[in-house]
Amino acid sequence: MDKTNRRSWAEPFKIKMVEPLRIISREERERALAGAGYNTFLLRSEDVYLDLLTDSGTNAMSDRQWAGLMMGDEAYAGSRNFYHLEAKVRQHYGYKHLVPTHQGRGAEHLISRVLIKPGDVIPGNMYFTTTRLHQELAGGTFVDVIIDEAHDTESTHPFKGDVDLKKLAAVIEKHGAAKIPYISVAATVNMAGGQPISLGNLRGVRDLARKYGIKVVLDATRAMENAFFIKRSEKGNEGKTLADILLEMCSLTDACTMSAKKDLLVNIGGFLAMNDDALFEEARNLVVVYEGLHTYGGLAGRDMEAMAIGIEEALDLDYMKSRIGQVEYVGNGLIEAGIPIVRPVGGHAIFLDARKFLQHLPQDQFPAQRLAAELYLESGIRSMERGIVSAGRDKATGKHNCPKLELVRLTFPRRVYTQAHCDVLVESVIEVFRRREKIRGLKMVYEPKYLRFFQARFEPL
Numbered sequence: 482m483d484k485t486n487r488r489s490w491a492e493p494f495k496i497k498m499v500e501p502l503r504i505i506s507r508e509e510r511e512r513a514l515a516g517a518g519y520n521t522f523l524l525r526s527e528d529v530y531l532d533l534l535t536d537s538g539t540n541a542m543s544d545r546q547w548a549g550l551m552m553g554d555e556a557y558a559g560s561r562n563f564y565h566l567e568a569k570v571r572q573h574y575g576y577k578h579l580v581p582t583h584q585g586r587g588a589e590h591l592i593s594r595v596l597i598k599p600g601d602v603i604p605g606n607m608y609f610t611t612t613r614l615h616q617e618l619a620g621g622t623f624v625d626v627i628i629d630e631a632h633d634t635e636s637t638h639p640f641k642g643d644v645d646l647k648k649l650a651a652v653i654e655k656h657g658a659a660k661i662p663y664i665s666v667a668a669t670v671n672m673a674g675g676q677p678i679s680l681g682n683l684r685g686v687r688d689l690a691r692k693y694g695i696k697v698v699l700d701a702t703r704a705m706e707n708a709f710f711i712k713r714s715e716k717g718n719e720g721k722t723l724a725d726i727l728l729e730m731c732s733l734t735d736a737c738t739m740s741a742k743k744d745l746l747v748n749i750g751g752f753l754a755m756n757d758d759a760l761f762e763e764a765r766n767l768v769v770v771y772e773g774l775h776t777y778g779g780l781a782g783r784d785m786e787a788m789a790i791g792i793e794e795a796l797d798l799d800y801m802k803s804r805i806g807q808v809e810y811v812g813n814g815l816i817e818a819g820i821p822i823v824r825p826v827g828g829h830a831i832f833l834d835a836r837k838f839l840q841h842l843p844q845d846q847f848p849a850q851r852l853a854a855e856l857y858l859e860s861g862i863r864s865m866e867r868g869i870v871s872a873g874r875d876k877a878t879g880k881h882n883c884p885k886l887e888l889v890r891l892t893f894p895r896r897v898y899t900q901a902h903c904d905v906l907v908e909s910v911i912e913v914f915r916r917r918e919k920i921r922g923l924k925m926v927y928e929p930k931y932l933r934f935f936q937a938r939f940e941p942l
């Protein structure tokens with residue numbers, strides 16, 4: 482029962498400070514987009530009206546968090562804010578040891594270096610860009626073991642982030658447990674559309690891992706949003722708090738990497754946390770080389786304070802209802818208009834199905850990249866490609882990886898945009914959909930070596 486009897490997803494906060502937005506003309510947008518090589522990552526933020534590029538570090542902090550910044554203890558070693566953060570991570574994530582890092586990929590780098598040997602195999606529920614790259618740089622190979630439904634944009638499976646335990650067992654049988662340093666489990670699964678993993682499935686993963694003596698490492702970046710879906714849709718969890726569920730999820734794993742720029746309502750930060758003393762020892766040695774001393778990990782004391790406060794705020798059920806409610810509001814508006822999107826709507830984003838949206842474009846003409854560009858031209862809304870460009874090239878053959886999913890991601894910063902902004906978004910997507918047949922493809926004219934989606938440039942065909 483909702484103790485407050487609030488009937489909608491209305492936000493449990495009000496606006497105290499505003500940041501002006503402007504929208505530039507269609508001609509200026511055309512110029513800006515051409516200048517950015519049709520890559521929304523290369524646009525200037527000033528030229529963007531609604532910025533739905535990412536939910537990473539784009540959150541609005543609360544008055545408490547801003548006050549927390551003033552409480553920053555900027556000592557080089559042993560900052561008070563580190564101990565506050567450590568206590569909150571222990572309380573809510575449950576791991577024994579904390580290693581702060583400047584953001585999520587810092588944590589991924591450390592754990593990949595410590596645990597992965599050349600030739601190792603890391604199974605996981607769909608790759609994430611930086612996670613997989615760090616695994617590969619350490620000499621490992623990522624193997625996807627997510628359930629098939631995750632690749633089907635129309636399947637309404639409530640936990641499309643689940644691991645296919647048969648696939649996982651087959652990978653372990655094939656390569657042998659000695660070649661598998663850990664199972665990489667994300668909650669929610671970003672690349673599948675912010676789709677959650679169920680507690681039951683995570684328990685299954687843990688049981689299988691135990692049987693073979695393999696570790697489980699959780700990408701906890703959006704684990705709190707995942708906990709909300711478990712509470713709402715997984716039988717037997719209705720009565721639990723988000724905090725209960727988060728703790729239970731983490732207890733099924735050995736360690737986590739965390740990008741605090743998502744769930745934790747801050748603009749920068751991350752951490753690695755684990756139970757194993759030896760792993761902690763090594764990570765603590767390495768963090769000094771790559772991030773900073775183990776009590777700040779590349780962060781200012783004030784950043785750690787804002788994270789510690791954000792942990793409590795993000796576990797508030799009314800907050801989380803408004804967070805997920807906003808994304809679902811847009812999703813429902815698009816579904817009603819017949820726009821092809823990934824179903825069910827995920828936690829942090831709406832994903833337009835560019836294959837279905839721009840049916841006339843073959844995948845090597847970058848339909849999702851094109852659709853993201855078109856939405857910007859239409860109304861100054863910035864989204865991003867999650868398809869063939871993001872998937873990069875095959876290490877062995879050098880060919881494009883051709884993912885089944887060719888998506889445009891509309892990602893929602895937390896506590897930033899209003900319901901009227903959401904309406905503008907829905908109307909704009911509908912307008913582009915109406916004239917979709919006239920939209921032509923792109924060719925890639927510049928391709929960086931790593932994570933090419935960030936800096937690649939395109940021209941219209």
Ligand SMILES: *Cc1c(COP(=O)(O)O)cnc(C)c1O
Nearest residue numbers: 584585586609611671702740742
């Ligand atoms: C953002 C993200 C990361 C990487 O974190 P950064 O803070 O961007 O370095 C890792 N995993 C997932 C699922 C993410 O969304």
